[in-house]
Amino acid sequence: MSDWLDAVKWDAQGLVPAIAQDAASGEILMVAWMNREALEETARTGRGVYFSRSRHKLWRKGEESGHVQTVSEIRLDCDNDVILLKIEQLGGIACHTGRRSCFFHKLTTDDRGHADWVATEPVLKNPDEIYRR
Template identity: 60%
Template structure:
Protein backbone atom coordinates (compact mmCIF):
# COMPACT_ATOMS: atom_id res chain seq x y z
CA UNK A 1 0.00 0.00 0.00
CA UNK A 2 1.73 3.13 -1.27
CA UNK A 3 0.37 5.50 1.41
CA UNK A 4 2.11 3.45 4.10
CA UNK A 5 5.50 4.34 2.57
CA UNK A 6 4.98 7.95 3.72
CA UNK A 7 4.23 6.99 7.32
CA UNK A 8 7.14 7.42 9.76
CA UNK A 9 6.96 4.50 12.18
CA UNK A 10 9.31 4.65 15.17
CA UNK A 11 12.28 2.34 15.71
CA UNK A 12 9.89 -0.31 17.12
CA UNK A 13 7.69 -0.13 14.02
CA UNK A 14 4.93 1.78 15.80
CA UNK A 15 3.09 5.06 15.35
CA UNK A 16 0.86 6.85 17.89
CA UNK A 17 -2.82 6.94 16.97
CA UNK A 18 -5.49 9.22 18.41
CA UNK A 19 -9.17 8.33 18.08
CA UNK A 20 -11.56 11.27 17.94
CA UNK A 21 -15.36 11.24 17.78
CA UNK A 22 -16.16 12.37 14.23
CA UNK A 23 -19.28 14.29 15.31
CA UNK A 24 -18.37 15.89 18.65
CA UNK A 25 -14.58 16.03 18.05
CA UNK A 26 -14.02 14.75 21.59
CA UNK A 27 -10.73 12.84 21.96
CA UNK A 28 -11.70 9.30 22.87
CA UNK A 29 -8.42 7.45 23.26
CA UNK A 30 -4.80 7.01 22.36
CA UNK A 31 -3.23 3.76 21.18
CA UNK A 32 -0.43 2.44 19.00
CA UNK A 33 -0.51 1.11 15.46
CA UNK A 34 1.99 -0.84 13.43
CA UNK A 35 2.06 -1.15 9.66
CA UNK A 36 -0.27 -4.14 9.66
CA UNK A 37 -2.86 -2.56 11.96
CA UNK A 38 -2.85 0.70 9.98
CA UNK A 39 -3.20 -1.23 6.72
CA UNK A 40 -6.15 -3.20 8.13
CA UNK A 41 -7.73 -0.02 9.48
CA UNK A 42 -7.52 1.57 6.02
CA UNK A 43 -8.93 -1.51 4.28
CA UNK A 44 -11.68 -2.40 6.77
CA UNK A 45 -12.61 1.17 7.80
CA UNK A 46 -12.61 -0.19 11.37
CA UNK A 47 -10.01 0.68 14.01
CA UNK A 48 -7.31 -1.91 14.50
CA UNK A 49 -4.51 -1.12 16.93
CA UNK A 50 -1.35 -2.86 18.11
CA UNK A 51 -1.24 -3.88 21.76
CA UNK A 52 2.28 -3.45 23.10
CA UNK A 53 1.49 -5.40 26.28
CA UNK A 54 -0.04 -8.36 24.42
CA UNK A 55 2.27 -7.97 21.40
CA UNK A 56 -0.55 -8.55 18.93
CA UNK A 57 -3.19 -6.80 16.86
CA UNK A 58 -6.13 -5.43 18.79
CA UNK A 59 -9.40 -5.06 16.89
CA UNK A 60 -11.13 -2.32 18.89
CA UNK A 61 -14.33 -3.76 20.33
CA UNK A 62 -13.38 -7.42 19.84
CA UNK A 63 -14.23 -8.17 23.49
CA UNK A 64 -16.39 -5.21 24.50
CA UNK A 65 -18.44 -4.74 21.33
CA UNK A 66 -17.42 -1.07 21.38
CA UNK A 67 -16.14 -1.01 17.82
CA UNK A 68 -14.81 2.12 16.12
CA UNK A 69 -15.92 2.67 12.51
CA UNK A 70 -13.43 4.94 10.78
CA UNK A 71 -14.89 7.95 8.98
CA UNK A 72 -11.56 9.63 8.10
CA UNK A 73 -7.84 9.13 8.63
CA UNK A 74 -5.37 12.00 9.01
CA UNK A 75 -1.62 12.13 9.47
CA UNK A 76 0.27 15.04 11.04
CA UNK A 77 2.81 17.28 9.29
CA UNK A 78 5.77 15.07 10.29
CA UNK A 79 3.92 11.90 9.22
CA UNK A 80 4.51 10.38 12.66
CA UNK A 81 1.07 10.59 14.33
CA UNK A 82 -2.24 9.21 13.06
CA UNK A 83 -5.64 10.76 13.82
CA UNK A 84 -8.71 8.58 13.31
CA UNK A 85 -12.10 10.25 13.17
CA UNK A 86 -14.44 7.50 14.29
CA UNK A 87 -18.01 6.55 15.03
CA UNK A 88 -17.79 4.97 18.47
CA UNK A 89 -20.28 2.12 18.74
CA UNK A 90 -21.93 1.89 22.15
CA UNK A 91 -20.64 5.33 23.16
CA UNK A 92 -17.81 3.81 25.23
CA UNK A 93 -14.17 3.93 24.14
CA UNK A 94 -12.44 3.39 27.50
CA UNK A 95 -11.97 0.05 29.25
CA UNK A 96 -13.17 1.78 32.43
CA UNK A 97 -16.68 2.05 30.91
CA UNK A 98 -16.42 5.76 30.11
CA UNK A 99 -16.91 7.53 26.79
CA UNK A 100 -13.30 8.75 26.70
CA UNK A 101 -10.04 7.57 28.23
CA UNK A 102 -9.35 11.22 29.09
CA UNK A 103 -11.65 11.54 32.09
CA UNK A 104 -9.17 12.79 34.71
CA UNK A 105 -8.59 16.53 34.84
CA UNK A 106 -5.84 18.26 36.81
CA UNK A 107 -7.35 20.47 39.52
CA UNK A 108 -4.59 22.25 41.42
CA UNK A 109 -2.52 19.27 42.56
CA UNK A 110 -5.04 16.43 42.14
CA UNK A 111 -6.45 14.41 39.27
CA UNK A 112 -10.26 14.61 39.41
CA UNK A 113 -12.65 12.30 37.56
CA UNK A 114 -14.83 14.51 35.38
CA UNK A 115 -16.94 11.94 33.55
CA UNK A 116 -19.13 9.16 34.80
CA UNK A 117 -18.90 5.45 34.16
CA UNK A 118 -21.53 4.61 31.54
CA UNK A 119 -21.28 0.86 32.04
CA UNK A 120 -19.56 -1.20 34.70
CA UNK A 121 -16.42 -2.78 33.18
CA UNK A 122 -17.36 -6.11 34.84
CA UNK A 123 -20.56 -6.09 32.77
CA UNK A 124 -18.52 -5.40 29.62
CA UNK A 125 -15.64 -7.81 30.07
CA UNK A 126 -17.00 -10.27 32.60
Protein backbone atom coordinates (compact mmCIF):
# COMPACT_ATOMS: atom_id res chain seq x y z
CA MET A 1 0.00 0.00 0.00
CA SER A 2 1.05 3.56 -0.61
CA ASP A 3 1.76 6.25 1.96
CA TRP A 4 -0.98 8.44 0.51
CA LEU A 5 -3.57 5.80 1.47
CA ASP A 6 -2.28 5.86 5.05
CA ALA A 7 -3.16 9.56 5.29
CA VAL A 8 -6.88 8.70 5.03
CA LYS A 9 -8.75 8.28 8.33
CA TRP A 10 -10.62 5.05 7.69
CA ASP A 11 -13.54 4.20 9.99
CA ALA A 12 -13.68 1.05 12.16
CA GLN A 13 -14.85 -0.97 9.14
CA GLY A 14 -11.99 0.33 7.00
CA LEU A 15 -14.26 2.64 5.00
CA VAL A 16 -14.44 6.32 4.14
CA PRO A 17 -17.39 8.22 2.61
CA ALA A 18 -16.85 9.38 -0.96
CA ILE A 19 -18.75 12.19 -2.67
CA ALA A 20 -19.07 12.10 -6.46
CA GLN A 21 -19.29 15.64 -7.86
CA ASP A 22 -19.78 16.60 -11.49
CA ALA A 23 -16.44 18.16 -12.43
CA ALA A 24 -18.01 20.63 -14.88
CA SER A 25 -21.10 21.83 -12.99
CA GLY A 26 -20.16 21.19 -9.35
CA GLU A 27 -23.41 19.26 -8.81
CA ILE A 28 -23.24 16.54 -6.14
CA LEU A 29 -24.39 13.33 -7.80
CA MET A 30 -23.99 10.67 -5.13
CA VAL A 31 -22.32 9.56 -1.92
CA ALA A 32 -20.91 6.08 -1.50
CA TRP A 33 -18.23 4.29 0.51
CA MET A 34 -14.67 3.35 -0.37
CA ASN A 35 -12.20 0.99 1.19
CA ARG A 36 -8.44 1.15 0.53
CA GLU A 37 -8.70 -1.15 -2.46
CA ALA A 38 -11.49 0.92 -4.04
CA LEU A 39 -9.61 4.19 -3.57
CA GLU A 40 -6.37 2.72 -4.90
CA GLU A 41 -8.13 1.29 -7.96
CA THR A 42 -9.94 4.58 -8.58
CA ALA A 43 -6.63 6.46 -8.48
CA ARG A 44 -4.92 3.89 -10.70
CA THR A 45 -7.65 3.52 -13.34
CA GLY A 46 -9.36 6.92 -13.32
CA ARG A 47 -12.76 5.25 -12.93
CA GLY A 48 -15.11 5.43 -9.94
CA VAL A 49 -14.80 2.33 -7.78
CA TYR A 50 -16.61 2.01 -4.46
CA PHE A 51 -17.21 -0.58 -1.76
CA SER A 52 -20.74 -1.97 -1.54
CA ARG A 53 -21.65 -2.37 2.11
CA SER A 54 -24.68 -4.52 1.24
CA ARG A 55 -22.81 -6.87 -1.11
CA HIS A 56 -19.48 -6.68 0.77
CA LYS A 57 -17.44 -6.29 -2.40
CA LEU A 58 -15.99 -3.71 -4.76
CA TRP A 59 -18.54 -1.90 -6.88
CA ARG A 60 -17.14 -0.58 -10.13
CA LYS A 61 -19.62 2.16 -10.99
CA GLY A 62 -21.24 1.33 -14.30
CA GLU A 63 -20.29 -2.36 -14.39
CA GLU A 64 -23.97 -3.32 -14.64
CA SER A 65 -25.64 -0.09 -15.77
CA GLY A 66 -23.01 1.22 -18.16
CA HIS A 67 -23.05 4.53 -16.26
CA VAL A 68 -19.31 4.73 -15.69
CA GLN A 69 -17.69 7.59 -13.80
CA THR A 70 -14.49 9.02 -15.24
CA VAL A 71 -12.51 10.58 -12.39
CA SER A 72 -10.53 13.73 -13.13
CA GLU A 73 -9.53 14.64 -9.58
CA ILE A 74 -9.46 13.08 -6.11
CA ARG A 75 -9.49 15.27 -3.01
CA LEU A 76 -9.32 14.57 0.72
CA ASP A 77 -11.11 16.88 3.18
CA CYS A 78 -9.47 18.85 6.00
CA ASP A 79 -10.09 16.09 8.56
CA ASN A 80 -8.81 13.39 6.17
CA ASP A 81 -12.06 11.44 6.56
CA VAL A 82 -14.07 12.23 3.40
CA ILE A 83 -13.07 11.73 -0.23
CA LEU A 84 -14.31 14.00 -3.02
CA LEU A 85 -14.21 12.64 -6.56
CA LYS A 86 -14.58 15.13 -9.39
CA ILE A 87 -16.11 13.08 -12.15
CA GLU A 88 -17.72 12.97 -15.54
CA GLN A 89 -20.86 10.82 -15.32
CA LEU A 90 -21.09 8.89 -18.56
CA GLY A 91 -24.68 8.41 -19.67
CA GLY A 92 -25.80 11.24 -17.38
CA ILE A 93 -27.30 8.90 -14.75
CA ALA A 94 -25.59 8.43 -11.37
CA CYS A 95 -28.50 7.07 -9.31
CA HIS A 96 -29.78 3.50 -9.38
CA THR A 97 -33.30 5.00 -9.58
CA GLY A 98 -32.54 6.21 -13.12
CA ARG A 99 -32.05 9.85 -12.12
CA ARG A 100 -29.06 12.08 -12.72
CA SER A 101 -28.42 12.55 -8.99
CA CYS A 102 -29.20 10.53 -5.88
CA PHE A 103 -30.26 13.79 -4.23
CA PHE A 104 -33.68 14.11 -5.84
CA HIS A 105 -35.81 14.35 -2.68
CA LYS A 106 -36.46 17.91 -1.54
CA LEU A 107 -38.03 18.80 1.81
CA THR A 108 -41.02 21.04 1.17
CA THR A 109 -43.47 22.66 3.55
CA ASP A 110 -47.08 23.44 2.68
CA ASP A 111 -49.15 26.44 3.83
CA ARG A 112 -50.13 24.64 7.05
CA GLY A 113 -46.51 23.94 7.97
CA HIS A 114 -46.64 20.24 7.09
CA ALA A 115 -43.26 19.08 5.78
CA ASP A 116 -42.71 16.20 3.39
CA TRP A 117 -40.12 14.89 0.95
CA VAL A 118 -40.97 15.44 -2.72
CA ALA A 119 -39.17 13.93 -5.71
CA THR A 120 -38.00 16.89 -7.77
CA GLU A 121 -35.83 15.24 -10.42
CA PRO A 122 -37.24 13.19 -13.29
CA VAL A 123 -36.45 9.55 -13.91
CA LEU A 124 -34.32 9.62 -17.05
CA LYS A 125 -34.44 5.88 -17.60
CA ASN A 126 -36.49 3.15 -15.97
CA PRO A 127 -34.24 1.14 -13.59
CA ASP A 128 -35.72 -2.11 -14.96
CA GLU A 129 -34.29 -1.16 -18.36
CA ILE A 130 -30.94 -0.17 -16.86
CA TYR A 131 -30.44 -3.34 -14.85
CA ARG A 132 -32.48 -5.73 -17.03
CA ARG A 133 -34.38 -7.12 -14.02
